[in-house]
Amino acid sequence: MSRSKQPWFLVSMMLIAANLRLPITIIPPLLPKIEHALALPSAMGGLLTSIPLVTFAVFSPIIVKLAQRWGNSLTVFSLFLLLIIGSYLRLIPTVAAVFFGTFLIGIGADSGNVLIPALIKENMPDRVNVGTGLYTLAMLLIGALGTAAAGFLIGQISLRATLGWLSVLSIVAALAWIPNLRRPVTTTTTTTTTKHNQPQPHYQSVWHQPLGWLITLFFGLQALVYYSFVTWLPGMLSAHGIPALTASNLLTVLQISGLPLSFLVPFLFNKRHGVRWLIALMTLGYVIAPLGFLLPLHALSWLALCSLTIGVGAGVAFNLAVLFFTEKTTNPIQTAAVSGMAQSAGYLLAAVGPLLFGYLQSLLGNWSPVIGLLALFAALLSLTGNLIQHHGMIAE
Numbered sequence: 001m002s003r004s005k006q007p008w009f010l011v012s013m014m015l016i017a018a019n020l021r022l023p024i025t026i027i028p029p030l031l032p033k034i035e036h037a038l039a040l041p042s043a044m045g046g047l048l049t050s051i052p053l054v055t056f057a058v059f060s061p062i063i064v065k066l067a068q069r070w071g072n073s074l075t076v077f078s079l080f081l082l083l084i085i086g087s088y089l090r091l092i093p094t095v096a097a098v099f100f101g102t103f104l105i106g107i108g109a110d111s112g113n114v115l116i117p118a119l120i121k122e123n124m125p126d127r128v129n130v131g132t133g134l135y136t137l138a139m140l141l142i143g144a145l146g147t148a149a150a151g152f153l154i155g156q157i158s159l160r161a162t163l164g165w166l167s168v169l170s171i172v173a174a175l176a177w178i179p180n181l182r183r184p185v186t187t188t189t190t191t192t193t194t195k196h197n198q199p200q201p202h203y204q205s206v207w208h209q210p211l212g213w214l215i216t217l218f219f220g221l222q223a224l225v226y227y228s229f230v231t232w233l234p235g236m237l238s239a240h241g242i243p244a245l246t247a248s249n250l251l252t253v254l255q256i257s258g259l260p261l262s263f264l265v266p267f268l269f270n271k272r273h274g275v276r277w278l279i280a281l282m283t284l285g286y287v288i289a290p291l292g293f294l295l296p297l298h299a300l301s302w303l304a305l306c307s308l309t310i311g312v313g314a315g316v317a318f319n320l321a322v323l324f325f326t327e328k329t330t331n332p333i334q335t336a337a338v339s340g341m342a343q344s345a346g347y348l349l350a351a352v353g354p355l356l357f358g359y360l361q362s363l364l365g366n367w368s369p370v371i372g373l374l375a376l377f378a379a380l381l382s383l384t385g386n387l388i389q390h391h392g393m394i395a396e
Contacts, residue, residue: 006123006124006127008179008180009119009123009124009180010124010131010134011176012173012176012177012179012180013116013119013120013131013134013135013138014134014135014137014138015138015169015172015173015176015177016076016080016112016116016173016177017112017116017134017135017136017138017139017142018138018139018141018142018143018169018173019080019083019109019112019142019169019170019173020109020112020113020116020139020143021109021139021140021142021143021146022142022143022146022166022169022170023052023083023086023087023102023105023109023167023170024049024052024105024109024143024227024230025143025144025146025147025230025255026146026147026149026150026162026163026166027048027049027150027231028049028147028150028230028231028233028234028248028251029147029150029151029154029234029244029248029251030150030154030159030162030163031045031048031234032244033154033159034048034098034159037093037159038093038094038095038098040095045231045358046231046232046354046355046357046358046359047099047354047355048098048099048102049227049230049231049354050351050352050353050354050355051099051102051103051106052102052103052105052106052109052110053106053223053227053347053348053350053351053354054106054347054348054351055103055106055107055110056106056109056110056113056343056344056347056350056351057343057344057345057346057347057348057350057351058344058348059106059107059110060110060113060114060339060340060341060343060344060347061340061341061344063075063079063110063111063114063115063340064114064336064337064340066079067114067115067118067336072115072118072119072122072336073119073177073180073181074181075111075115076111076112076115076116076119076177077174077177077178077180077181078111079107079108079110079111080108080111080112080170080173080174080177081108081174082104082105082107082108083104083105083107083108083109083170084108084167084170084171084174085101085104086100086101086102086103086104086105086106086107086108087101087105087163087167087170088101088164088167089101089104090102090105090163091160091163091164093159093160110343113339113343114336114339114340114343115336115339116135117132117135117322117325117326117335117336117339118332118335118336118339119332120132120135120326121326121329121331121332121335122332128326128327129266129267129269129323130266132266132319132322132323132326133262133263133265133266133319134262135322136261136262136318136319136322137259137262137263140255140256140258140259140262140315140318141256141259142169143255144252144254144255144256144259145252145256146166147230147248147251147252147255148248148249148252149166150162150166150248151245151248151249151252153165153166155245204395204396205337206334206337206338206341206394207341209394209395210391211328211388211391211392211393211394212338212341212342212394214384214387214388214391215321215324215325215328215338215341215342215388216341216342216344216345216346217346217349217384218320218321218324218342218346218381218384218385218388219321219324219342219343219346220342220345220346220347220348220349220350221346221349221350221377221378221380221381221384222314222317222318222320222321222381223346223347223349223350223353224349224350224352224353224377225286225314225317225353225374225377225378225381226314226317226318226350227350227353227354228353228354228357228370228374229254229290229310229314229374230251230254230255231353231354231357231358232354232357232358232361232367232370233247233250233251233254233307234247234248234251235361235367236293236367236370236371237250237303237307239366239367240293240298240303241298242300242303246300250303250304250307251307253304253307253308253311254307254308254310254311254314255311255314256311257307257308257309257311257312257315258311258312258313258314258315258316258318259315260315261312261315261316261319262315262319265278265315265316265319265320265323266319266323269320269323269327270327275320275385275389276386276389278316278320279316279320279382279385279386279389281312281313281316282313282316282317282320282378282381282382282385283313283378283379283382284309284312284313285309285310285311285312285313285314285316286310286313286314286317286375286378286381286382287313287375287378287379287382288309288375289306289309289310289313290306290310290371290374290375290378291371291372291375292305292306292309293306293367293371294368294371294372313378317381320385321342324338324388325338325339325342328388328391328393328394329393329394330393330394330396334394334396338394357370357373357374360373
């Protein structure tokens with residue numbers, strides 16, 4: 001893509017990215033109202049986070065196949081329309097509508113999750129780190145602001161109005177993406193436009209490569225830990241006597257604190273010892289900071305510090321996962337393949353987290369075992385990151 005067209009691609013890409021977490025991160029502050037409106041048991045509330053993760057797991061390889069036929073941009077647009085439909089379907093106060101709407105949201109969000117990294121590498125080959133940083137920044141920033149907005153709005157207006165207003169941005173993103181459909185079709189199976197009519201290259205399957213599985217495990221573990229905290233952090237904080245609105249605000253702090261990492265991680269990634277320092281920072285945030293909730297300290301400042309540090313770990317983990325897609329592959333074809341694999345098997349692992357930890361807490365009556373397990377999964381995440389860094393590239 002020419003430099004003159006890159007700014008519009010960046011704007012529209014960031015608007016799509018802004019909606020990839022937003023429909024999920026607005027749910028935790030609304031869970032009590034949703035559970036009351038639908039007469040749902042508390043343990044079932046975790047399904048509203050787990051359902052999108054399951055759809056990510058199931059549909060990621062299907063989306064790659066669709067992109068091979070339709071092209072990356074058209075696939076993102078077509079499936080993103082399902083996210084809009086699902087968002088407004090959740091306004092209907094029935095269990096079936098809310099859960100099916102959440103299912104459609106998962107499919108729509110997954111199209112961006114899988115294909116946006118490939119589109120960045122395809123449209124900005126000389127500025128991949130810039131595009132990746134802005135992609136993750138938009139996703140994390142709007143996801144965090146959505147949590148805060150949901151916590152505020154639910155105290156002012158109805159549940160349906162809150163969901164409706166917070167879904168408007170998805171319509172704006174779809175409209176902004178339309179100009180990208182006018183460009184020559186490029187697919188995940190060829191780096192050339194269809195009009196060139198060149199033979200399509202064939203590459204080794206990433207599913208048969210150890211590095212592909214390591215990246216998948218890394219992605220799955222970071223998503224498991226992140227979405228578990230997003231779903232249950234308010235509950236963990238309430239066990240320390242923190243009011244619901246304050247807990248929602250601390251969840252926003254967790255998400256916002258990872259924003260600077262959208263630029264720091266790409267900057268340090270190719271520096272000498274850069275990844276080693278990033279993994280150390282991730283370990284501090286994801287392994288050590290959660291253990292702070294086990295201490296008998298109830299001061300708001302301490303709990304805010306723990307939440308902020310966890311957010312830093314989350315920012316490092318997610319940005320590293322995306323950079324592994326682009327920096328451990330040599331072309332957009334492999335990038336899409338690794339992204340699809342990681343988000344298929346990886347999100348299947350991640351979907352277990354919110355449900356498992358919600359069940360454990362209700363069974364055991366406290367959060368201490370849950371926090372210990374999360375720290376254990378995070379330690380495995382750090383180990384996996386080190387293994388990936390010392391590995392070579394995905395083989396062609």
